[in-house]
Amino acid sequence: MRASLLRRLQPLFAALMLSLTSAGACYAQALEALSIVSGGQKQSFQVEVARNDADRAQGLMFRRSMPVDRGMLFDFGRVEPxxxxxxxxxxxxxxxxxxxxxxxxxxxxxxEPLSTRTISSGEPVLAVLELNAGTASRLGIKPGDRVEHPLFKH
Structure with a gap:
């Protein structure tokens, strides 16, 4: 009886796994090189770039971890708050x-994770880079430091 039930459920499990794998694929964007120059040091990261409304709306939602050298760059396409x-x-x-x-x-x-409190840029900007919490402090990154990526005009 159990073997019969397992045989009937197997296609459902396979479909569920395929669905979960496909849903996870939406997170797999190509990674691009990005560097931050701070205090004479260059810190390198690999970032996903959110260039459209759908990718910007998704951002890093629902992810439970991110490697220390990774991040997400939000390209807003125009300079604005x-x-x-x-x-x-x-x-x-x-x-x-x-x-x-x-x-x-x-x-x-x-x-703060899971918060709906808005976090303002404070001035017009072109992009936002999200890194694991504590990265800026650990690497001494501060306002005025320079981000190197093809998006920015130096």
């Missing part, structure tokens, strides 16, 4: 608000 939030985001993050010339305008350190 922006506000971010952490709804459905389980990872505490450092948010680096970046001007069009690549300089860091502001850092919101150790943001």
């Amino acid at each position: 922006v506000a971010m939030w952490m709804q459905n985001t389980y990872l505490p993050l450092d948010m680096l608000f970046i001007r069009p010339d690549g300089t860091i305008a502001r850092i919101a350190a150790n943001t």
